[in-house]
Structure formats: C-alpha cells, structure tokens
Amino acid sequence: MPLRFFRLTPKLTSRRPTTTTKTSTSPSDVPIPSHFRCPISLDLMKDPVTLPTGITYDRRSIETWLEAGNLTCPLTNQLLPLPLVADGNLIPNHTIRRMIQEWCVAHRSHGIERIPTPKTPITSVQVAETLSEISAALLRGDGPRCSDLVAKLKAWSNESERNRRCISSNRAAARVVSEVFKEFPSEQGLSVLADMLPLSEEARKLLSSTESLNSIVSVMRNGNLSGRLHAVLMVKEIAAADTEQAAQIAATDGLIESIVRLVKEPFSPQATKASLVAAYYLVSSDEKVASRFAEIGFVSVLLDMLVDAQKNLCEKGLVVIDGVLNSEIGREKASSHALTVPLLVKKMFRVSDITTEFAVSAIWKLCKNQKNNVGREKCLKEAMQFGAFQKLLLLLQVGCSDNTKEKASELLRMLNGLEGTEECIETSDFKQLKRSF
The missing domain is CATH 1.20.930 (Transcription Elongation Factor S-II; Chain A)
Structure with missing residues (x-):
C-alpha cells in the first residue's frame, strides 16, 4: 500500500498544472511586429501608404504630418515631391495591409480584431x-x-x-x-x-434668400437633432459674415423664436454654442433685433442658463446679454429679473477675463441707462449689496482693458455715494432669490 500510494502521488500532482496554467492573453500583451507599426504613431497601421522614399506610414499619421506644412519624409528627412504634398495622393501599400490583416486573423483568439479594408x-x-x-x-x-x-x-x-x-x-x-x-x-x-x-x-x-431661410427655420423647428444643429450653424455662418445681412435675416418669420428655443431646450453643447453665437451676431446688428429677443423672454432664458453654465457657455451667454442690453426693452427685462445683478456681480471674477469685461459692461449699461433716478438707485443699491464695489476696486488693482477700466471707474463713482448704506452679502447665496422656473 505505501508503494502504491507513492506511485499515485506523482500522477495527481502532474495533472494540476494542466488545470491551473490556462491564462487569457489581452490584445495589449500580444507583441506587434515592428514592420506593422507606423513609424510616427508606433501603432498598428490600419491604412498603410508608402511614400516615394520607400517608407510606409499609416495614412492618418502621414496626412497629419503633411498638413502641418512638413515637406520631408519623417524617417529619412528626404524632400518629398511638391505635387504629393499639395494633393496628398498617397500610394496604398496593399501587400503590407494584407499581411497585417492575416496577422490579425491569426491572433483572433487573443482578442485582436481584423482591421477592415480601407476605402480608396x-x-x-x-x-x-x-x-x-x-x-x-x-x-x-x-x-x-x-x-x-x-x-x-x-x-x-x-x-x-x-x-x-x-x-x-x-x-x-x-x-x-x-x-x-x-x-x-x-x-x-x-x-x-x-x-x-x-x-x-x-x-x-x-x-440668405427668402426661400432658403424659410427652409432653415422649418428645420430648426421640426427637424431631427442633427438637422436642427446644422440649421443653426447655417444661421451663424450667414449672420457672422455681414452685419447688414444679419439684420435682414433676423426678420425671417420664426427665426429668432427658434434660436431662443434651442437655448431654452438644449439638446447638445454644440447646438447651444452655435445658437448663442448666432444670437450675438443678430442682436449686435440692430437695436430692434435686440428688442425682439428681449420681448420673447431671452433675458430670462440666458440668466437661467448662466446659473450653472460651464466656462465656454458662460462667456457666450454674457456676451449675448450685453448685446441685448443695448435695447431699452432688454434693460427693462433685465432690471426686473431677480437674478440679473447678483449673477453679473458673481461672474466678474469667477470665470475668465472675457466674462469679467462683459459682466462689467452689462452692469454699467443697467445702472447708467435707467429711465429715471429711482431705477438707477435701485440697480446701484442691488449691485452694492452683492459686493460690486469691492470687486470693481480689485479689478482696477489687478488690471483690465482700457474700455473696462473706464466703465469700472464710472461705476465706482456712481456707487461711492451709496457705500455703507447696504449690507454686502455673499453672491453665491441665491436662496432668497426667485428663479423663473
């Protein structure tokens, strides 16, 4: 019995490695042959092309190299023919591509996917x-x-x-x-x-024709998400090209309402940014256009967006608000909104130099261009209450553009007579303010 026992033991131990040494290999663990790697990116080539120098690169990598203005082969530093650099007509290396595809198939068990044959x-x-x-x-x-x-x-x-x-x-x-x-x-x-x-x-x-604009507005209203995005991109493109043209297209029935809706009901950051830029060019084209935006509640929409907006949207939103405030109706709507002054004061230093300049400009327009002294004093007291005096002083100390410095100095002179009459509170505490939603 002891002999049999010891004869069986090696057989049992010899079986263990067969059940425990099976390990899975991830694609990153499989070494890629050097001639399958792009000399620029060092990644597996998906669309190999060969230069006249005989060196093969991945198409995307070498096209990026040529588009950057380089006139040489990255590996050999030899000058390339100018027609090749200008036209980018690179020669596909079908042999290397087929070899790479065969290698991918051979290593499929390791999770390597076969690269598709690229289209010419x-x-x-x-x-x-x-x-x-x-x-x-x-x-x-x-x-x-x-x-x-x-x-x-x-x-x-x-x-x-x-x-x-x-x-x-x-x-x-x-x-x-x-x-x-x-x-x-x-x-x-x-x-x-x-x-x-x-x-x-x-x-x-x-x-810019009437027929095209009406069709663009129709897509902005009723199109799918990508269609609405592309439609507002067209409006932005047209409006940015010419101020007079911007004022004309703003008269298109339903265009302004459609832009406001895209900001109020956002479905993608790109669409919201494009809508804000389009709105900026439109409101900057004519005071009547700015008034029209204000009449349909755009000030409230922008302020609600600015509460939690990220830097890029915040900058664009403040630029548009500043443009809307060029109109009397825009200033009236802004003055009557509880969020206007506290938000503008808050954004003075918390985002970027651009928001600082336009926040100061917007406050200046609100306080300076009121119809009567009662409205001006109300606006100034509210600005003082939320810390505008201290922030404007700090702004002059740290530096700003000449235009902003002039407006900040004038605001300080207007606020100076009110100093100490109102308690300064934290601008981040908006709990007591009623929002429009």
Whole structure:
C-alpha cells in the first residue's frame, strides 16, 4: 500500500498544472511586429501608404504630418515631391495591409480584431464630375437625382476627413449644394454644407434668400437633432459674415423664436454654442433685433442658463446679454429679473477675463441707462449689496482693458455715494432669490 500510494502521488500532482496554467492573453500583451507599426504613431497601421522614399506610414499619421506644412519624409528627412504634398495622393501599400490583416486573423483568439479594408479616398476629379452632374440635374429640375447625388457627397464625407477636405476644396461645391438646398431643401443638404464650413460668399448669398431661410427655420423647428444643429450653424455662418445681412435675416418669420428655443431646450453643447453665437451676431446688428429677443423672454432664458453654465457657455451667454442690453426693452427685462445683478456681480471674477469685461459692461449699461433716478438707485443699491464695489476696486488693482477700466471707474463713482448704506452679502447665496422656473 505505501508503494502504491507513492506511485499515485506523482500522477495527481502532474495533472494540476494542466488545470491551473490556462491564462487569457489581452490584445495589449500580444507583441506587434515592428514592420506593422507606423513609424510616427508606433501603432498598428490600419491604412498603410508608402511614400516615394520607400517608407510606409499609416495614412492618418502621414496626412497629419503633411498638413502641418512638413515637406520631408519623417524617417529619412528626404524632400518629398511638391505635387504629393499639395494633393496628398498617397500610394496604398496593399501587400503590407494584407499581411497585417492575416496577422490579425491569426491572433483572433487573443482578442485582436481584423482591421477592415480601407476605402480608396476620392479624388478631386470625382468631386468635380459629381458636382457637374448635380448642376445638370438642377437645370432639369430633377429633385430626386439631386438628392441622390448630394447623398453621395455625404457618404464620401462620412468615410474620412480627407474626403471632407477634398470636397470642401472644390470652389464650386458649397455654391452648388446651396443651389440644391434652395430649390429642393433637405436636412441632408444642410449636413453636407455643415461639412464645408466656412462657406463661400456665393453660398452664403444663396442661403440668405427668402426661400432658403424659410427652409432653415422649418428645420430648426421640426427637424431631427442633427438637422436642427446644422440649421443653426447655417444661421451663424450667414449672420457672422455681414452685419447688414444679419439684420435682414433676423426678420425671417420664426427665426429668432427658434434660436431662443434651442437655448431654452438644449439638446447638445454644440447646438447651444452655435445658437448663442448666432444670437450675438443678430442682436449686435440692430437695436430692434435686440428688442425682439428681449420681448420673447431671452433675458430670462440666458440668466437661467448662466446659473450653472460651464466656462465656454458662460462667456457666450454674457456676451449675448450685453448685446441685448443695448435695447431699452432688454434693460427693462433685465432690471426686473431677480437674478440679473447678483449673477453679473458673481461672474466678474469667477470665470475668465472675457466674462469679467462683459459682466462689467452689462452692469454699467443697467445702472447708467435707467429711465429715471429711482431705477438707477435701485440697480446701484442691488449691485452694492452683492459686493460690486469691492470687486470693481480689485479689478482696477489687478488690471483690465482700457474700455473696462473706464466703465469700472464710472461705476465706482456712481456707487461711492451709496457705500455703507447696504449690507454686502455673499453672491453665491441665491436662496432668497426667485428663479423663473
């Protein structure tokens, strides 16, 4: 028995490693062959291309290198042909790509996914031919064909950043698509135009037509989320180009209301930012436009947004408020809102230099341009109560622009007669203030 026991023991112990040494290998643990790595990013190449110097890089890495203005091969430092640098027509290395794909398949058990075969980038000739087809279909009044060809442009644009640049670089592209949108409006047309920003003057003129603007407003009201975003981007693009044009497009029925709604009911940070920038150019174009924004409650919407807004939105929101306060109705609406002065005082030092300047400007407009002394004194006392006097003194000590310094000094002179008449409280304590929601 003892002999048998000792003969069985080795067999039992020899089986243990077979059940305990199985370990899983993560993709990061699998060594990548050096010739499969991009010399720039050192990552596995997904779309290998070869330069005339014989060195292979991943397309995205080498295109980024060339776009930065470099004229040489990163590895050899040899000068590259100027047509290659200008056009970016890089030669795909199909052999290396197939080898990489085979290696991925061989290591599938380790979690390595096979890289897809990249699509060949479009050329400027393909873009020009497609735009010619669109123009021909437009002359025939063939809406469905125009729609199909615009969809083709969008599909190309979605494939790669290089394709987007190739389409945008065609001088006629934005004009042609704008013509199609004017005659056969669609969210897809706006999406293609959004990929081409900034637009040409011809394209902006077409989008500024009554037909196009009415279609843009319709998308802002009833479109899907991406359509509404692209629509407000078009409004921003048009309004930013020309002050007179901004005042004209502001008269489009429902446009101002649609912008206010996009800020009041945000669905993406990008859409909110675009709406605020569009609103800024519109309110800056004409006092009547600023009044219209104020009449439909934009001041209240902006103040509610500013309570918890992050830096970027806060800056844009204060710039718009300052613009709305150029109108008498805007100042009346702001003066009657409980959050206006405490928020403006609070934002003086807590965000950025931009918010500081526009917060001071807004308070200055409120206090200086009141209809009567009673309204001015009320505004000044409220500013004093929330610590404006101390903050303005500090602002002059730390430094600011000449324009802001002038307004801060004038505000201090107005506040000086009120010093000590009101108790200064913490601007962060808004519990006693009634918000509009």
